[in-house]
Amino acid sequence: MIKYTKPLEQTTWKEMEVGGVLTVPGSAREYRTGDWRSQHPVWTKSRCIRCGVCWTVCPEPAIVEEPGGYFDMDPNYCKGCGICARECVTGCISMVPEEE
Amino acid sequence: MSAHPAKAQRVGMEVSIAVSHAVQMARAEAIAAYPITPQTHIVEHLSSLVANGELEAEFINVESEHSALSACIGMSAAGARTFTATSSQGLALMHEILFIASGMRLPIVMVVANRALSAPLSIWNDHSDIMGARDIGWIQVFVKNGQEAYDHTIMAFKIAEHPEVLLPTIVNLDGFILSHVVEALEFIGQEEVDGFLPPYQPRYRLDPKKPVTMGAFAMPEIYTEVKFAHQVALTNSARHILEVWEEWAGLTGRRYRPVETYLTEDARVLFLTMGSLTEVAEVAVEEMRAKGVPVGLVSLRLWRPFPFEALREAVKEAELLIVCDRALSPGGPGGPVHSEVRTCLYPLETRPATVNYIIGLGGRDVPPEAFHDILAQAQKEQESGPSGEFFLYGVRG
Amino acid sequence: MLEIRFHGRGGQGAVTSVELLALAAIHEGKFAQGFPSFGPERRGAPVLAFLRINDRPIRLRCKIAHPDVVLILDPSLIRIQKPAADLKPEGIIVLNSPKDPAEVRREFGFTHRLALVDANTIAREILGVPITNTTMLGALLKATGVVRVESLEEPLKERFGPLAVKNFNALKTAYERTVVEEARS
CATH class of the missing domain: 3.40.50.920 (Rossmann fold)
Known part of the structure; x- marks a missing residue:
């Protein structure tokens, strides 16, 4: 995704980098995939063994480790795919619809 | 072959071999190629030059022209002066990669020994191959004899790598009719080539210390603008091509015009x-x-x-x-x-x-x-x- | 400009001969153009190779249709390729044959100038093999004088390395033994 300082639809051809090169590393971070989400994971801490499997399997990666070794999602990037819930060793993650 | 490319001299040589010496004198750093008649002698001789230590370059043997140009893209993106050559079916097999090289604005130089396309199978010359690649967004030059093939191969690097150009460049030479003819040519000296063609200074290159993304995807909101920037660069390259040709004329007395x-x-x-x-x-x-x-x-x-x-x-x-x-x-x-x-x-x-x-x-x-x-x-x-x-x-x- | 067409069979070295002579001419400061009858060369198949030599740059980029000289490495090709058919009237046929000129003229109906040498015998004597391409260059030089005999020494060295001396000797021997006979009306 080519991202410039202006919104895409206002960027002119003169503002293109040669060959559409993206000069800022990690610029995909500005693309908030969290907007895509229709559900999100919720951890039940009492059953969490802090193994980190959810963190490992998250494709984004949008799961962050919290103080104490527990995990939570990063709302900016979590797409709500549910892989973490499916792979959780103890079944402590449940997917909750956004509107609730 | 008799030529020791270090000094200016008049030589008798097969044109394909002269082209490979032009690439050597241009100090190409990276070559990936696949043999195909009538281009084979060019890359065959280059591989000997590399193997004999007469050209310090990475020569990647590949299993197809598609891979040859793909490897060239990687090496050019890493900042190397990159060369390949092909003909006919080989150019056709490169087709999708040709657009990627120009879209990414990588100054790869390619010599195409022009040849007909099958079927019926023909290894002989015509311009069907390059005319099928008309809209690939590369600079394209035609030569009429061996001397011009030598001259334009060296000049192509300087044109392609010009900071205002940054476009891959094809030198078209007629297969067999030129590629396989032994004739008289004037080589210029290595020092003169070095003065004319300084090392390639890439605008961007793949470097873990300073990461960039090349060949990213473009949404409909921006694709047209990227393409137009490429079109403008190709059109505007004409003036830089002329500058390079004029500089060559000053060096050799051989003046080329569009x-x-x-x-x-x-x-x-x-x-x-x-x-x-x-x-x-x-x-x-x-x-x-x-x-x-x-x-x-x-x-x-x-x-x-x-x-x-x-x-x-x-x-x-x-x-x-x-x-x-x-x-x-x-x-x-x-x-x-x-x-x-x-x-x-x-x-x-x-x-x-x-x-x-x-x-x-x-x-x-x-x-x-x-x-x-x-x-x-x-x-x-x-x-x-x-x-x-x-x-x-x-x-x- | 002198236009020479070589007639041989794949593997007999016609293309090599053309290249060597082109290089010799270029080393003398002349312009030359040597090229094969492009195609998938197969051992034993009749092949052509072309050579142009001139004092000025050569701009023709086509086959030689009306040569000044035809050089025939293998007499068995005469019936197949009819090399003399499009030779210029003042042209010369350079032929590898042990026969005498009268016999050759009778057999093939040649009327042009004729340069004859038994290159097979020379090649066997000197090279130990009946490969006549470099030997026949001696006959060509005798017939045309298009380059100096010494001018072939360097190209032969580059091409054949240690075998160059024998090839050069075969060439010189052929130069001495070649018989040139004027055209017959």
């Missing part, structure tokens, strides 16, 4: 040719002039970017322009060169009539007599009004 003319003074009829047909046409035009027929020759050296203004200027006084194509556009208007020439001339209020002859397909020999024949036929066609969109010269039946 459109070149031969005996066009007072010529009412002009031939237009590309590649090795040009020299044969020069001989024919001299013979015609000797008989008092006011005929001249225009040749297109630069095919992309197309030299609109130079061509209009070169032909504006003529009454008839006979465009000689070496490729056919089946079911279309005839030859691709003629189509473009006609488009170029269309806005002019007064312009020569054009007649299109397609000659030399699949290695058919083109002696000077062919041009005499074509002149007679074309004048008849002009008098009566052309009886066809184009004529396939010499076809039987």
Whole structure:
């Protein structure tokens, strides 16, 4: 995704980098995939063994480790795919619809 | 081969070998190629130069032309001066990667030893291969003899790598007709080449210390703008191409122009040719002039970017322009060169009539007599009004 | 400009001969153009190779249709290729044959100038193999004088390395033994 300082639809051809090169590393971070989400994971801490499997399997990666070794999602990037819930060793993650 | 490329000298050499020495003198750092007739001798000799330690470069053997150009893209993106060569089916197999190289603005230099496309299988020369790659967004140059093949191979690196250009560049040389001929050439010295062509300074390169993303994907909101920036760069490259050619002229005395003319003074009829047909046409035009027929020759050296203004200027006084194509556009208007020439001339209020002859397909020999024949036929066609969109010269039946 | 067409069979070295002579001419400061009859060369199949030598740059990029010289490495090709058919009237036929000129003329109907040498015998004597391409260059030089004999020494060295001396000797021997006979009407 080519991202410039202006919104895409206002960027002119003169503002293109040669060959559409993206000069800022990690610029995909500005693309908030969290907007895509229709559900999100919720951890039940009492059953969490802090193994980190959810963190490992998250494709984004949008799961962050919290103080104490527990995990939570990063709302900016979590797409709500549910892989973490499916792979959780103890079944402590449940997917909750956004509107609730 | 006798040439030691370190010093300026006159050499006798197969043109393919001279091209590989041009690449050596240009100090190419990365080569990936796959052998295909009639281009094979170029990369074969380069691989020997690398293996013998006479050229310090990475030579990647690959299993196809698709991979050859893909590897070149990677090496060029990493900042290396990169070369490849191909022909015919090989160029066709590269097709999708050709667009990636130019879209990413990587200054790869490629020599295409032009050859017909199958079927039927033909290893001989025509321009079908490169005309099928007309819109790939590369700079494209044609040469008419071995000296020009050597000169333009070196110059192509300087043009491609120019900071205002950054476009891959193809040097077209006619397969066999030029590639396999032993002839006399003038080499310039290594020091002169080094002075002319300093090391490549990439604008961006793949470097873990300073990461960039190349070849990213583009949403519909931005794709048109990226493409137009490429188009403008290709069009504007013309002035830098000329600068490089002028610098070369200062160095060697050999001056190249986007459109070149031969005996066009007072010529009412002009031939237009590309590649090795040009020299044969020069001989024919001299013979015609000797008989008092006011005929001249225009040749297109630069095919992309197309030299609109130079061509209009070169032909504006003529009454008839006979465009000689070496490729056919089946079911279309005839030859691709003629189509473009006609488009170029269309806005002019007064312009020569054009007649299109397609000659030399699949290695058919083109002696000077062919041009005499074509002149007679074309004048008849002009008098009566052309009886066809184009004529396939010499076809039987 | 001198236009020479070589007639041989794939593997007999016609293309090599053309290249060597082109290089010799270029080393003398002349212009030359040597090229094969492009195509998939197959051992034993009849092949052509072309050579142009001139004092000025050469711009023809086509085959040689009306040569000044035809050089025939293998007499068995005469019936197949009819090499003399399009030779210029003042042209010369350079032929590898052990026969005498009268016999050759009778057999093939040649009327042109004729240069004859038994290159097979020379090649066997000196090279130990009946490969006549370099030997026949001696006959060509005798017939045409197009380059100096010494001018071949360097190209032969580059091409054949240690075998160059024998090839050069074969060439010189052929030069001495070649018989040139004027045209017959």
